[in-house]
Amino acid sequence: MILEIVKYGHPVLREKGRPVTVITDEIRQLATDMLQTMYAANGVGLAAQQVGSALQLTVLDVADVKDRPSQMFMEGREQPVTDFMPLVLINPVVSDPVGEQVGPEGCLSIPDISADIRRADRITVTATNLDANRMEFACTGLLSRAIQHELDHLRGILFIDRMDPATRAGFAGQLKRMQQETLASLKKSPRRAKGASRV
Numbered sequence: 524m525i526l527e528i529v530k531y532g533h534p535v536l537r538e539k540g541r542p543v544t545v546i547t548d549e550i551r552q553l554a555t556d557m558l559q560t561m562y563a564a565n566g567v568g569l570a571a572q573q574v575g576s577a578l579q580l581t582v583l584d585v586a587d588v589k590d591r592p593s594q595m596f597m598e599g600r601e602q603p604v605t606d607f608m609p610l611v612l613i614n615p616v617v618s619d620p621v622g623e624q625v626g627p628e629g630c631l632s633i634p635d636i637s638a639d640i641r642r643a644d645r646i647t648v649t650a651t652n653l654d655a656n657r658m659e660f661a662c663t664g665l666l667s668r669a670i671q672h673e674l675d676h677l678r679g680i681l682f683i684d685r686m687d688p689a690t691r692a693g694f695a696g697q698l699k700r701m702q703q704e705t706l707a708s709l710k711k712s713p714r715r716a717k718g719a720s721r722v
């Protein structure tokens with residue numbers, strides 16, 4: 524099922540996700556729906572907050588992006604990224620940031636805005652997958668950038684928070700309008716807004 528992607532101004536985007544303690548059928552369904560929603564929106568990553576659930580859960584797939592490469596390493600050995608897509612990361616933690624990359628970023632919850640964002644180049648990720656198995660890998664490039672973007676979402680942080688101040692100031696009017704539209708639509712359909720925060 525394709526879910527509604529909540530837009531900038533919705534308070535759930537500023538909520539810190541609760542850890543997923545048990546992988547229930549509901550969580551499995553949510554991950555499946557999030558992947559479907561992400562593909563339908565042509566995104567490479569989607570966090571639970573973006574579909575109205577403040578949980579430590581994110582899905583990613585960079586397999587179809589050819590012009591912005593990614594690398595993935597397990598136990599020090601490089602692995603084909605496509606073998607591990609799509610990724611469902613539950614309670615993910617990032618450690619050991621190495622180097623730096625600056626590149627364009629956007630967000631499905633903040634349409635029509637993109638800017639260069641500075642991120643670590645290589646990171647190490649530990650997470651649980653849908654089979655409740657622990658996984659650990661290192662990654663670089665677009666996958667690393669996308670995971671850092673999604674992990675920010677899981678803590679209520681948005682990519683606009685990481686823009687340099689002058690760039691963000693340039694988007695101030697657009698962001699304000701988006702925020703007002705979102706808040707106005709929440710007032711019009713409070714039941715939907717409440718429903719969006721379930722799970």
Ligand code: ZN
Pocket residue numbers: 629630631632672676
């Ligand atoms: Zn985003």
